[in-house]
Amino acid sequence: xxxxxxxxxxxxxxxxxxxxxxxxxxxxxxxxxxxxxxxxxxxxxxxxxxxxxxxxxxxxxxxxxxxxx
Amino acid sequence: xxxxxxxxxxxxxxxxxxxxxxxxxxxxxxxxxxxxxxxxxxxxxxxxxxxxxxxxxxxxxxxxxxxxxxxxxxxxxxxxxxxxxxxxxxxxxxxxxxxxxxxxxxxxxxxxxxxxxxxxxxxxxxxxxxxxxxxxxxxxxxxxxxxxxxxxxxxxxxxxxxxxxxxxxxxxxxxxxxxxxxxxxxxxxxxxxxxxxxxxxxxxxxxxxxxxxxxxxxxxxxxxxxxxxxxxxxxxxxxxxxxxxxxxxxxxxxxxxxxxxxxxxxxxxxxxxxxxxxxxxxxxxxxxxxxxxxxxxxxxxxxxxxxxxxxxxxxxxxxxxxxxxxxxxxxxxxxxxxxxxxxxxxxxxxxxxxxxxxxxxxxxxxxxxxxxxxxxxxxxxxxxxxxxxxxxxxxxxxxxxxxxxxxxxxxxxxxxxxxxxxxxxxxxxxxxxxxxxxxxxxxxxxxxxxxxxxxxxxxxxxxxxxxx
Numbered sequence: 001x002x003x004x005x006x007x008x009x010x011x012x013x014x015x016x017x018x019x020x021x022x023x024x025x026x027x028x029x030x031x032x033x034x035x036x037x038x039x040x041x042x043x044x045x046x047x048x049x050x051x052x053x054x055x056x057x058x059x060x061x062x063x064x065x066x067x068x069x
Numbered sequence: 070x071x072x073x074x075x076x077x078x079x080x081x082x083x084x085x086x087x088x089x090x091x092x093x094x095x096x097x098x099x100x101x102x103x104x105x106x107x108x109x110x111x112x113x114x115x116x117x118x119x120x121x122x123x124x125x126x127x128x129x130x131x132x133x134x135x136x137x138x139x140x141x142x143x144x145x146x147x148x149x150x151x152x153x154x155x156x157x158x159x160x161x162x163x164x165x166x167x168x169x170x171x172x173x174x175x176x177x178x179x180x181x182x183x184x185x186x187x188x189x190x191x192x193x194x195x196x197x198x199x200x201x202x203x204x205x206x207x208x209x210x211x212x213x214x215x216x217x218x219x220x221x222x223x224x225x226x227x228x229x230x231x232x233x234x235x236x237x238x239x240x241x242x243x244x245x246x247x248x249x250x251x252x253x254x255x256x257x258x259x260x261x262x263x264x265x266x267x268x269x270x271x272x273x274x275x276x277x278x279x280x281x282x283x284x285x286x287x288x289x290x291x292x293x294x295x296x297x298x299x300x301x302x303x304x305x306x307x308x309x310x311x312x313x314x315x316x317x318x319x320x321x322x323x324x325x326x327x328x329x330x331x332x333x334x335x336x337x338x339x340x341x342x343x344x345x346x347x348x349x350x351x352x353x354x355x356x357x358x359x360x361x362x363x364x365x366x367x368x369x370x371x372x373x374x375x376x377x378x379x380x381x382x383x384x385x386x387x388x389x390x391x392x393x394x395x396x397x398x399x400x401x402x403x404x405x406x407x408x409x410x411x412x413x414x415x416x417x418x419x420x421x422x423x424x425x426x427x428x429x430x431x432x433x434x435x436x437x438x439x440x441x442x443x444x445x446x447x448x449x450x451x452x453x454x455x456x457x458x459x460x461x462x463x464x465x466x467x468x469x470x471x472x473x474x475x476x477x478x479x480x481x482x483x484x485x486x487x488x489x490x491x492x493x494x495x496x497x498x499x500x501x502x503x504x505x506x507x508x509x510x511x512x513x514x515x516x517x518x519x520x521x522x523x524x525x526x527x528x529x530x531x532x533x534x535x536x537x
Contacts, residue, residue, distance in 0.1 A: 013456035013457065014453065014456050015457065016457055016458060018453070018457045019454060019457055024450075027446065027449070027450050030446060031446055031447045034447065035443075035447070035467075036133060036136035036139075036140070037136055037139045037143065038440075038443065039470055039477070040136065040140035041140060041143060041144070042474070042477045043477065044140070045319075045320055045481075046323070046477075048325065049151075049323065049324050052155065053289075054287075054290065055155065055289065056289040057163075057381050057382060058164060059163065059164060059168055059381075060170050060289065063170070
């Protein structure tokens with residue numbers, strides 16, 4: 001059971017039942033999803049990208065191949 | 070920051086932290102020492118005036134799983150776009166460019182600094198001597214005096230620089246640099262490297278030294294972008310911009326130098342790369358044949374970055390090559406600057422279309438658009454919920470999420486000192502700043518659709534001269 005306590009913010013503008021309407025629950029799920037994705041992506045930025053050697057310019061590759069021949 | 074202010078800030082942070090900690094311990098204690106820690110009784114935070122309860126709501130594990138799948142998908146998407154950008158396939162068209170890409174040995178490199186200057190007589194006496202104080206001073210300094218009404222050219226000459234005065238230039242900085250490079254190209258060699266530097270910008274002392282050594286050891290790199298820090302001052306708006314730049318630097322560090330944009334304030338180029346761009350314009354890439362910069366672009370540095378990537382030239386940003394750049398002092402100048410950046414980026418992408426070189430940038434714009442949708446739906450949700458609910462619901466799960474957010478926001482600007490951390494810690498200040506930037510993004514999109522011309526924006530220097 002949820003204690004009632006002092007209900008300071010009790011439905012200032014909208015009926016509390018609005019919170020259980022399907023569209024609002026869906027919106028809540030969407031916002032929740034976005035929030036976790038944003039946290040996840042923020043944490044993802046903490047990790048370093050793997051070291052990858054930058055490829056030479058196509059001109060340089062061509063020159064190298066010409067030299068090999 | 071003064072020592073006293075740092076101590077004061079620390080005390081405030083400690084008080085906030087201890088208050089949050091005690092409240093949480095109190096609530097957890099009331100629940101878990103009540104007999105059964107796994108009952109459905111809510112956590113009750115009894116604060117004066119109102120009541121906060123952690124109610125047993127829908128289990129978050131389901132959408133947590135979905136969200137993790139979302140994160141993985143976004144991550145995979147980013148990696149694919151980044152890899153596409155890295156893959157410079159052997160495009161026969163590039164090979165038609167008449168280039169000599171064999172750089173000379175280290176001791177034969179010539180460093181030429183090109184400083185576009187529009188009424189910069191007040192800044193040059195600071196910038197040019199500072200250049201000569203570099204641990205590896207440049208071999209030549211060329212000031213491009215563009216439509217000046219002050220003594221820019223005379224001051225530059227008196228400081229020992231060469232001067233090129235533009236003729237009938239109506240294309241701002243890009244036009245001025247194009248005129249300079251049209252004169253310079255005839256005499257350059259394969260080991261010439263250029264630093265394009267704004268007249269009001271200061272470099273880290275070893276910038277040129279590090280850049281030269283890196284280029285000497287990495288034939289595949291053709292451009293090095295400066296990492297920009299914000300100048301001190303300008304109060305809250307200055308701190309918000311500095312925080313933004315701190316996070317950008319950290320991001321570039323963790324991306325191991327993968328560049329988003331070779332900043333127009335200070336970036337180094339191999340002469341042959343600029344020559345390649347000039348040759349390819351009007352044919353393989355947008356712009357006028359023979360011009361290094363696309364004068365039609367309002368963000369010429371972003372455009373040149375895409376041009377170089379499109380032509381297969383490798384580039385990097387190095388942590389040692391930093392540059393202190395000016396910040397926008399008012400909301401109105403910041404609005405104009407960001408409108409120009411945003412609109413310029415969108416215009417450039419529209420011009421190039423979807424290619425391997427631009428895929429990452431399209432992804433970035435999609436990310437910003439997603440951020441707008443996410444943030445605005447969150448605002449709407451929170452406002453409606455707070456106007457409808459009976460009492461404040463507090464979920465431990467979301468408390469943890471919020472805490473992670475706070476740690477991330479503060480941790481990513483930790484190097485910026487206490488003022489940076491204090492602005493980041495309450496979240497709401499930076500959320501409001503994000504709101505400002507996102508409205509700016511929407512406004513740019515609307516302008517793009519309406520084909521409204523974007524202003525360049527002016528920022529008078531402290532001496533009152535024009536610094537556009």
